[in-house]
Amino acid sequence: MLFSKMLIPTLREAPQDADIISAKLMIRAGMIRKVASGLYEFLPLGLKVLKKVENIIREEMNNAGGQEIILPLLFPKDLWLQTGRWNVYGKELFRLKDRKESEFCLAPTAEEAVTDLISKEIKSYKQLPLMVYQFGTKFRDEIRPRFGVMRSREFLMKDAYSFHTDEADLDGYYKKMYDAYFNICNRCGFKFRSVEAASGAIGGDFSCEFMVLAESGEEEITWCNCGYGANSEKAESIIANCIQEKLADMQEILTPNVSSVNDVSKFLGLSCEKFIKTMIYLADNIPIAVLIRGDYDVNEIKLQSLLGLNEIVLADEETIISVTKSPKGFAGPVGLKNIKIVADLSVPEISNAVTGANKKDSHLKNVNYKRDYNVDLVADIRKVKKGDICPKCQKEELQFSRGIEIGHIFKLGTKYSKSLNAKYLDADGKENSIIMGCYGIGVTRILAATIEQSHDDNGIIWPDNVAPFEVVIVPINYAHQQTKEVTDKIYEALSSKGLDILIDDRDERAGLKFKDADLIGIPYRIVVGEKGLLNNTVEFKHRSYDKNAVKFLSPQEAVKEVLKIYKR
Numbered sequence: 001m002l003f004s005k006m007l008i009p010t011l012r013e014a015p016q017d018a019d020i021i022s023a024k025l026m027i028r029a030g031m032i033r034k035v036a037s038g039l040y041e042f043l044p045l046g047l048k049v050l051k052k053v054e055n056i057i058r059e060e061m062n063n064a065g066g067q068e069i070i071l072p073l074l075f076p077k078d079l080w081l082q083t084g085r086w087n088v089y090g091k092e093l094f095r096l097k098d099r100k101e102s103e104f105c106l107a108p109t110a111e112e113a114v115t116d117l118i119s120k121e122i123k124s125y126k127q128l129p130l131m132v133y134q135f136g137t138k139f140r141d142e143i144r145p146r147f148g149v150m151r152s153r154e155f156l157m158k159d160a161y162s163f164h165t166d167e168a169d170l171d172g173y174y175k176k177m178y179d180a181y182f183n184i185c186n187r188c189g190f191k192f193r194s195v196e197a198a199s200g201a202i203g204g205d206f207s208c209e210f211m212v213l214a215e216s217g218e219e220e221i222t223w224c225n226c227g228y229g230a231n232s233e234k235a236e237s238i239i240a241n242c243i244q245e246k247l248a249d250m251q252e253i254l255t256p257n258v259s260s261v262n263d264v265s266k267f268l269g270l271s272c273e274k275f276i277k278t279m280i281y282l283a284d285n286i287p288i289a290v291l292i293r294g295d296y297d298v299n300e301i302k303l304q305s306l307l308g309l310n311e312i313v314l315a316d317e318e319t320i321i322s323v324t325k326s327p328k329g330f331a332g333p334v335g336l337k338n339i340k341i342v343a344d345l346s347v348p349e350i351s352n353a354v355t356g357a358n359k360k361d362s363h364l365k366n367v368n369y370k371r372d373y374n375v376d377l378v379a380d381i382r383k384v385k386k387g388d389i390c391p392k393c394q395k396e397e398l399q400f401s402r403g404i405e406i407g408h409i410f411k412l413g414t415k416y417s418k419s420l421n422a423k424y425l426d427a428d429g430k431e432n433s434i435i436m437g438c439y440g441i442g443v444t445r446i447l448a449a450t451i452e453q454s455h456d457d458n459g460i461i462w463p464d465n466v467a468p469f470e471v472v473i474v475p476i477n478y479a480h481q482q483t484k485e486v487t488d489k490i491y492e493a494l495s496s497k498g499l500d501i502l503i504d505d506r507d508e509r510a511g512l513k514f515k516d517a518d519l520i521g522i523p524y525r526i527v528v529g530e531k532g533l534l535n536n537t538v539e540f541k542h543r544s545y546d547k548n549a550v551k552f553l554s555p556q557e558a559v560k561e562v563l564k565i566y567k568r
């Protein structure tokens, strides 16, 4: 391919509104252009990478026994009403009407459509298990589209759906898909972690996210060297610093104008681990009290899924006063009536705790579980924090990293098959609901994540398997006859082995061509110049962090070197 014939509009500067390094570099390298907020065009270079990633995923899905299909992007409202997601999805769902005023949505995922298809086509256990997948554009009306194609309103996703007769079969297949995702991440050249995750709007009992490690990642992940991993919504830990003491008598103390845990802790000279924070929440509009140890924070997502709520928000001052009969900052569980009380596992362990007295400027000391207060439910509802111990090996301290979620796999169970009536007849002729799994991976997002993880000051550094071209040949002066001959020979030798090669044939200064080559990030660069050819050498260089990684080779040796790397 000749550079001069391709649409690769590189830019020296990134536009002002590009807010993350991958977006800046994708635009500067001429891979994408922004049409409107959260909407991008993929230009030839961007599409080439997208197709390479797509092929890696396709191979892994086919290896896992998947069959590729295409589902529509536009779905009728009816299906979405049946699963309840028309309402649950809220404003992220793009909704529209056709000319007959019938309502539709643009697919954010396709569980409804695929389950509907399977319910009509699968009748017997003999047709199961089955896995179908598609590459399809997905739509989400993001409240604030940002980070280029990382959080856009339209993006390419691979979604796969598996159908089983029983849980054990799903478990086995889930493991297979986990391995397929593991392979995809490795083949894309990622440093990554797989982590347990909350299932969110998709639902289901168990799910796992694949996280690419990057400082710019939106999610915090928690992991341990023993193999434990979870996202911040799900992470668990062993409670640190539990000190049991002999129970003392409860005592009221005046704390004028001091209400926050930190301030009261300083005022009393007691550590935060001695405190029970009492937070009043509105759980689907009904007030509840949530207790947590002073040095921890409530994980609202854990709380929401524990109680099966649609919404959980901190209560306003008025509600707090009506529930606790005191202003904000003095709530406590002792004597709290007519309200559901949920406590984190850390709370009953505190002996001689300090907590609000449900009275202005007052706290209680030496408060103890069961003796002085009771709760309706004790569960893990806290955010893990630095210093906490891993729940799996129960030995090492948990580690924290930032990550970019690129894949999410779910055991769905019967959530969709029940509501959409997807059943099969077993060997005894009995009707059962089909058991499902679903498996998503963000194809466009993989591009951005790769760049976030692999770039330097000069531009992108593509891993070998996903680079838009495997090699760029830069003739210093393509008009020079011998230079052109050698360039074309190398091109032929490599192309004939199925490699994707770009020749920068532009009539530009060498410096500018090198700058563009670094910006675009093709892994290997061969420079052909008149001077070198006097000694029958070309310059061979990897687009690495090491600026000195240059070799001077004969054109034939350079070809051999590339074929060795790509094993052709």
Ligand SMILES: [Zn+2]
Pocket (backbone or CB within 6 Å): 224, 225, 226, 227, 228, 390, 391, 392, 393, 394, 395, 396
């Ligand atoms: Zn561990």
